[in-house]
Amino acid sequence: MILKLDLSSDIPLYQQIRNQIVLAVGKGELKPGESLPTVRQLASDIGVNSMTVNKAYALLKSEGYLLIDRRKGAQVCPLKEEHVGPDADFMEKLTLLAAEATAKGLTKEVFLAACKQAAEKMSQKEE
């Protein structure tokens, strides 16, 4: 479990931790059901306060990425079988990104190629 934090970034540490874990889950480096380090362990590993990790875990839990079990610590939430399409918040972020690309002069084709490239890095759900 290696997380890279940028202490000089203006993104809060707990947010960076959250992002890195989401990335790891998306890429399949963390599999559904897999256990994460304990709060204290991770805090000590990456050199931050345990409350900061705690906040990141709580955020991930509230977003539905993690399950937190008092006995086993935190683990990646198993995927639900039926999952519908993207939610409104997701589309809003995606639309903003598309606008940034367009405003920068990228064509639709280049944007979609970039999307595809990003998707390729992720692991696919097994059928």
Next chain:
Amino acid sequence: MILKLDLSSDIPLYQQIRNQIVLAVGKGELKPGESLPTVRQLASDIGVNSMTVNKAYALLKSEGYLLIDRRKGAQVCPLKEEHVGPDADFMEKLTLLAAEATAKGLTKEVFLAACKQAAEKMSQKEE
């Protein structure tokens, strides 16, 4: 120039203003070369402190979306003829979004369809 701000959102006002302007440029509602309201004008229109608008404009300038001229005020930056691909920061945001989608159980196909849908809302560069 109509911007929708959510005063109780946890996204900073200057960030919301920046996002709305990027969206407007992406969708073609603001065309390259077009002038934007002055800082004071916009601030008065949307009822925020002019420092806040100032910050948004400065951010947009630093990101390359706006040109700020003391005489002409702010205007949308004309597109460069040759434009390379997406930059690293953009890809990072896109990858995070792809990871969120994958971690939520969306398939690659659904994600790419959403990307395409977002791209459709944007205006195309004229040939």
Next chain:
Amino acid sequence: MILKLDLSSDIPLYQQIRNQIVLAVGKGELKPGESLPTVRQLASDIGVNSMTVNKAYALLKSEGYLLIDRRKGAQVCPLKEEHVGPDADFMEKLTLLAAEATAKGLTKEVFLAACKQAAEKMSQKEE
């Protein structure tokens, strides 16, 4: 004796066990005087540590729902003939619930209808 536990809930296990038993008594699935499984039996059935079940039983005893006898094990406390009204702690919880409902915009009528609906699920004391 079937109890549904949610291991990833933030409600402590012993509290969940306590709640399920109170529900079963309220609904009449457990009758006054009826015996409950032993601590070890129940712990083994639902797959938790017996200390956890022990804690739940002790809590239920202290709240007056169970009688614990070293010979007969735990049994549902028979109802007293004369029973006074709700106690202070109960009213406090009920008032908080009413406040949550009101603050969410539910009218008094809707709240009382929900109360009635909840009461219908319970078994009535025999005359």
Next chain:
Amino acid sequence: MILKLDLSSDIPLYQQIRNQIVLAVGKGELKPGESLPTVRQLASDIGVNSMTVNKAYALLKSEGYLLIDRRKGAQVCPLKEEHVGPDADFMEKLTLLAAEATAKGLTKEVFLAACKQAAEKMSQKEE
């Protein structure tokens, strides 16, 4: 803004603060749109750390009771016009309370009378 905290209770302070504020909103002591004390002010008033109040406010925000505005601080969330019935979580808590009452020997009539009494303490939405 007077909150009574019980330092020896096993209910976390931030939870007690949250409950007291919900009660105040339900009873109409805090009206929709009304401003709450600042985090620091309330923390100093009731003698707790400001992070504790912060956590309570964040919880109330996430539950939809408060709006937090960087400029004006926290204020009671105005009610939405259309509000449907009680949600599942609410019914679960209410059902548990009904079970507790029944298991204690209260009749349905007594329970409903208690519900009505609790509802009377609340303020009604104005038509």
Next chain:
DNA sequence: GTGGTCTAGACCACA
């Protein structure tokens, strides 16, 4: 001025 973040260290509840 506000809320938000973070730290270092403590204590407690749960299992």
Next chain:
DNA sequence: GTGGTCTAGACCACG
């Protein structure tokens, strides 16, 4: 052992 809570104080971002 775990996560959860709390403190006292600091610094920063926002407006």
